[in-house]
Amino acid sequence: MFKNYLKVAWRNLTKHKVFSFINIMGLAVGLTACFLIFLYVKFEVSYDSFHSKKDRIFRLSTDVKTPSDVMNVAISSWAIGPAIKAEFPEIESCTRVSGDNLLVKRGDVKFQETEALAVDSNFLQVFDYKLAKGNPAEAFKEPWSVVFTESSAKKYFGNENPIGQTVLITGEQKPAKVTGILADMPENTQLKADMFLSMSTYHQERDEMWGNYGAVTYMLLKPGVSAAALNKKFPGFVKRRIGKMEDEMQMHATYILEPLKNLYLHSKREGMETGSITNVYIFSVVAVFILLIACINFVNLTTARATERAKEVGIRKVAGAQKTQLAGQFLGETLLICIAAFLFALLLSGCLLPLFNQLAGKKVSVNIFHNGPEVLLLLVASLGIGLLAGLYPALVLSNFQPIAVLKGRFSSGAKGLILRRGLVVTQFTISICLMVATIIVYKQMNYMNSRDLGFVKDQILVLETRGDEGQEALKNAVASIPGVQSVSLSASVPGGGNSSAYSEIQNQQGAFQVTNLNAYFVDFDFMNQYGMKIIAGRGFSRDFGADTTQAMILNEKAVKRLGFASAKDAVGKHFKQWGREGTIVGVVKDFHFRSLLREIEPLSIRIEPQNCELLSVKVSAKSASKVIAELESKWKVLIPKRPFNYFFLDEYFDKQYRGQKQFGKLFFNFSILAIFISCLGLLGLASYSTLQRTREIGVRKVLGASVSNIVNLLSTEFLKLVLVSFVVAVPLSWFFMHRWLKEFAYRSDIPWWVFAAAGVIAILVTLFTISFQAIKAAVANPVRSLRTE
Template sequence: MIKNYFKIALRNLWRHRGFSFINIAGLSVGITACFFIFMYVSFELSYDDFHSKGDRIYRIVTDIKTPSETINTSSTSWAFAPAIKADFPQVEAFVRVSGGSFLVRKDNVKFQEDNTLFADSTFFSVFDFKLLKGDPKTALTQQASLVFSETAAKKYFGDKDPVGQTVLVTGDAIPAVVTGVMEDMPENSQIKADMLISMSTLTQKFNKGLDDQWGNYGATSYLLLKPGVNYKSFEAQLPAFMEKRNGTEAKQSQMFATLFLEPLKDVYLHSTRSGQQSGSINNVYVFSIVAVFILLIACINFINLTTARSVERAKEVGIRKVVGAAKGELAGQFIGESIILCLFAFIITIILSVLLLPTFNQLAGKTVSPGVFSNAYYILSLFGISVGIGLLAGIYPALVISSFKPVLVLKGRFSTGNKGSLLRKSLVVAQFSISIALIIGTIIVYNQMDFMQNRDLGFSKDQTIVLDTNGDPAKDAFKQSVKEIPGVKSAALSSSIPGGGNMGAYSEIENSKGDLQIANLDLYYVDFDYIKQYNIKMVAGRAFSRDFLKTDTTQAMILNEEAVKLFGYTSPQQAIGRRFKQWGREGKIIGVMKDFHYRSLQEKIKPLSMRAENGNLNMISIKVSAKNLPATLSAIESKWKTLIPNRPYSYYFLDEFFDRQYRSEQRFGKLFFNFSILAISISCLGLLGLASYSTFQRTREIGIRKVLGATTTGIVNMLSVDFIKLVIISIFIATPVAWYFMYKWLKDFAYRIDIQWWVFVLSGSLAIVVALLTISFQAIKAAIANPVKSLRSE
């Protein structure tokens, strides 16, 4: 019986090859897209899942309240974690990490290890990062001990065992002993490093006494709580702890810290604070919804095409019922055919997935999966999805077909009636509502990305290359030397560049009432050429000048417009000449600069201060001419190797660096666009199938109309108008839904576009054009056919 059903299923699929191809192609593309989204979502949700104690690890984050603002930061002071461990028996261990960049040398091999972390000795006992060589309990205990990742170790030692070997770190060539080699940190880890240095190196050697500093916020701290400890109850005890330990100092500095705990597994997707790696739970939701939409569209195609063809199998069902076939057997047969079709789609999906996975990984910007067969769970999930679709998509057609009445069918009086037609129309409306919503979403995402990349940032970033001298003593000489190169227009030194981070400085600024108001201001150290080179506009006062060399480097500060507003001034001019105190310096405000986007456009412009300093200027920005650029870059490299020979030469263009801030949004946009195109393509496949079948059903009607004088245009209009009506209904359904969800998506951006009316008009027009193009092929084919052939059997 089963063998017979299988043969019948294959014969039917082959007899209706066009419909079968459309069904299988639609399902294959739909399942492949859904499978890729499933892998992406699973990967995003898997961040930090590999830590066996992950459900007991919490990141400490801080809200710092000053008289001016509340700062929400992911960092803590250096003293917090050790003091919490000392005061609370509920804490099993703590780990602090802090990022850095170090020059590392071994003989003639040298690299600037930008992805470096200082870490406490408990790092490997709290986290499950695998140590391939060395003792995890002691690897980070001693000063100047370090652990390389497997990849980093090979750069310096090749295949030799590096444990016990010495390398030189920093420009001062401090000897450091390699105490371990760890497996490269997993892709799905929000903590990333190629090199770990013992925390005692920082707190006892580079910055002695750091462990006791309560007001210095530079550490990311994690707590491992003992089993059974409720972290919310524990968190409720922290305010009393802070009052006891830091109350007096907090009152003096007017900086009051409130501590919160974030579960480690929530940090990557759910935290609103910064981190080494961060994702977006909203993007996960969006892609999950898109996956469901694509599957819905594929299933709708299947149901539509199968029920549309039900008339052709009516006599088969009638005969089977006459000879004794039960309704359940018939339903089982047709569900089985549905599953067989889906299994064909499953095989094609495997092939497509293998071929397209490298491209998908590239689009996602990370290795979501090394291979389709790398995880048996993927294949089982894919098989389950295919069979599930076959069952769900086959149930309704099977029930409809198996319920045919044999007497009516065999007398030729059977028709699907209005119910079947209404269902198919409803499904087409649902299908195109989803597609139009995705078109609207794609246009809005593209416009937002274009807005972010082309918005006036308030400074000049074109034709500027940046090099990090890491405080090399020859930086000033290097700057003066490169300015002599013909292709160099100007050069400037600073502590930061736009988009490259900044320091937060405890500041006291005279406000509009004449009082010194405490605030934590972002701070740039710059030289005299920085403001001019970046073309930052001054709206009041003046920029730093060598004409005031002595006072400008010791007693002067420049604020941006946002900082001026913070201190209550109604115009920038009012702030000129006001007093400031900041990190041991006192003086007056000499100028106010126009706000510029020194952070990502995802963040609002914040209060910024600038001071002219001789020290702390590690970054050199060089504006170059586009003419003969390779020769200019070669000359700059030559100057570097002559004046700073101990550091590797590495540069980047500022505009490319700044644009990289939006890389995750760009990847999101590309993925969203590609999946939207797939969904729309699958919808068109279904529409093509329905148009083809509708045309086939009306072949004789078309022949009669042509004999009676109907034109080709008239017949095409007649066949198209019903489908276009459905698309127009879809437009009215999709528009408010798409507006609501895209409005919510845009709210995550500090600077965003307004959703314009033309987006909806354009999306609807595109949908109508696509539908017309899809339908017209079959309509024109039917309209120009010879009516004699269609009427011959009559």
């Protein structure tokens, strides 16, 4: 019996090859999309989950409050970690991490290691990063101990054993001993680095720096200790230890333990790589939607075939077949299709995974066979879909009345029609929502790319001199290169990091107001080169000798924070910042020195060449390649100790939106897949409807109906369903995309035409999908359809 069922199933599949292919591939595409999204979501939520002590590791984050502002940062003061560890027995261990940028040399090989970390000696006892070579307990014990990852070690040592050998680091070329080789770090970790340097290498007075914030501090709590209870004890401790100092500085810190497992997706603090829990939720919903659409599509296509097998059912029932036997057979056929779809989904997933990794901007998986449990889950999902989605068609087919179907009078009834229409409405509601969302995502990306940033970023080349003693000579030499329009030095450029400076500035009432300001250190040429506009007072000028030590420029946000009614009121006020005192000489128009994801913050700008380590070179578009070659030539002569590293500012600035752009690309591709599967479902219903109305169409044609009349008749029914979907989709899509846009400090609006465009696209897609079936039915010979009546 079972063998016979398989034969019948195979014959039906091969008899209608195109129909079977569409049915299988529609489900396979849905399963593939869902599987890839699942891998992405699993990867995002797995950040730092490989640490065995992850549930007990917490980051000590800080809220720094002054009379003017509150900063929420991921870092803490250098001294607080060890002091808290010594005070509270609930804490098992404390380890600190600090990012660094180091020049590393070995013989003629030299690299600027931008991804370097200084770590405490117990770093590898808290975190489970594995040493391929070396002793974890000894690796960071001594000053000037360095650990490379396996891939970075090959740059300096090739196939040699690096353990015990030395490299020269920093501008002073101090010898550092290689004490370990770390297995390349997994991508799903926040603490990414190519090399590590022992924290004891740096000055030990850091442990007494209560007011200097630069360390990312992690606490390993003892088993059973409540982080919430420990948080409540910190304010009293801080007040006892440094309460007087904080009162004098008018700067008070509140320390908070944040769980390691929540940092990547849930923490919004500055200073660490973060993901978006909103994007994870969105993609999870999209996966569910795609799977739902695939199931609906599967039901519609299978039901559309039901009428073609009605006579088969009638004959088998007359021959004595029971309902359960018929339902079991048709359900088995459905499961067979699902298994075939599962195999195609595996093949598609394997082929598309490299492209998916590229779109996601990260390697979410090496290959599908590294995800055994996920593949098994995909198989279970396929079988589950077969049971759930195949149940209704199986019941429809097995319930046909033999007398009616053998006489040619059969219909699935009003309930079946309502269900199928409801399924199509659901499909196109989802599809229209995804269309609207895709348009809004791309509109926001275009808005960020085209918004006036308040400075010029095009055709600016930035060289990383890192404060080398030859940078001033290089600047003078570069200025004479043909094609170079201007040159300047600075400590920061828009889109990069900058210092946060404790400042005291006279406010409207003449009193010194304490505040934390972002700080740019520049030379005299920087602001002119970047096209920044002075709206009050003046810019820096070599005509004023005191500008090198006693002048500051504020942006508009800083002026507002200090309470000035207008920008010109701030000019002439006095400031104190990092041991310097002087006068505010001008106010610059706000510019986006960080991404549009964040609001513009208060900023101070000072002339301080000794802190500058970036050389900005504005070049003409036509001579860029020649200028770069000449720059490298002069670099090798004037800064021979360092590798020639540069980047274009526009590309550097736009990297801040990499996550959003990748989100947009993924969203667009999955939206297209969802719409494609929806079209297959619509094709199924169009096919079913056409078969049900074959005789009606024949009668209408005999009575004189034209081809256009028949096409309009069949199309109108589906267009009504799309219009219902549109009415439902508009408020839903507006609500969810309005919430998504709130993640951006500067965002585009949601105009009416976005919904209109999605509606028009849906109508055109509907007409295109059903036109083939409608025209085929309209041009068919009515005699053939009426012959059996």
